[in-house]
Amino acid sequence: MDTTTNYINNFLNYLKLQRGESPNTIRAYKKDLFEFFQFVKTMPEEVDSVAIRGFISEQILKGNSKTTVTRKLSSIRSFFSYLYSEGIIKINPARAVSSLKVRRNLPKFLTIDDTFKLIESPSEDKFIVQRDRAMLELLYGCGIRVSELCSLNLEDLNLKDGLIKVKGKGQKERIVPLGQKAKEAIKKYLAMRHILRIKKRFATQEAPLFINNRGNRISDRQVRRVVIKYAKAIGIQEKIGPHTLRHTFASHLLMEGADLRVIQELLGHSSLSTTQIYTHIDLKHLMEIYDKSHPLNKEEN
Incomplete structure (x- = not known):
């Protein structure tokens, strides 16, 4: 060497x-x-x-x-x-060596209607489908990264208090609240996961939350395929992935009046400047509403 x-x-x-x-x-x-x-x-x-x-x-x-x-x-x-x-x-x-000046593109996010359609599209009473539904609920409902989703273990879940423990970048841990729909989706998935584990006798030394049919921890790539699959099924043509749901989570919170520092904590950003990109999205959203709703603009149209 x-x-x-x-x-x-x-x-x-x-x-x-x-x-x-x-x-x-x-x-x-x-x-x-x-x-x-x-x-x-x-x-x-x-x-x-x-x-x-x-x-x-x-x-x-x-x-x-x-x-x-x-x-x-x-x-x-x-x-x-x-x-x-x-x-x-x-x-x-x-x-x-000077840094390059990089123009930051605004992250893409889904409308509320498209988000609900995407999350609710996995509806069959099957193990894989219920797993996919639970993953989509978590990606949007908690705004976690795909790597954070894949690394979740059963012990990170606290369904009683509606919380999950997430390991972010640099192994930094944070606690994120679970919404009611996410809790319900996880409970349905866990019931089927338990049946599959007994049937196929999965090893129990490690307990990843999300697994495939063979009992192995699901990968980032598999999660991306899941998101793309259901997006196409409801007619979303744009290129989206798990990170789109994270952006959607943050954007929707800001639109509903959530404090930027709260969003920073939920996303696990170390710096508020990283989170501030969503203020540009909100401004764009406000301008669209203004253009559609202001009486003077209506008269011009």
Whole structure:
């Protein structure tokens, strides 16, 4: 194993053990860093800001989005900050590289009618269908991330008090309230899950909340397929996924007058600035209502 690979592996272990980053995040860091060092073809101690800018320029010329390039730059910065803090390098070359200005697109969200149609579309009295209904209820009713949904265990549920314990980014835990419909959907699903477990004799050492027919924890990809499947079934043509329901949750709360800091806590955002993007959505919604409802606008139409 060469020195660069050893540095990268030590950094990835630091991300996992010290910062509690998710496997997906660690994989992204690993991919970005190996791609960078394949480009510069030099040791970390010999990298300068010119080399980093060259890599970023090449990524832009390749046609990668600013969001993707910004993520790669963030990976490089974190890596060199780690090397600097460990005393491996005396100067951090990434500090001299300016950030890209990224235009943040407003997240897509569903109307209330489309949201209800989507959630209520799984209605058959079958294990998989009831599981799908419970997952959709949680994604919209609690605004949790797909990774948070998949990592839920039975012990994280408190149906009596209507609460769930969610592990967010960096393994930070938060308590999120369950709505009545979500509780009912989960109860129906759990009854069928219990019958399936006895019938197929699933191992009980680990108790993931959402499982497939073989008793294995459901994956992010499977959840995305579920959302797409039911969206298409009710005629939603736009490209949506589990994160769309998270955006919908936040947008609908704001429209109904919820405090932005409450939404921040429910979503598990570490910074209020991340949550503030939803104020732009609400403003857009208010403008649409104004255009449709104001008497002067009606006279013009």
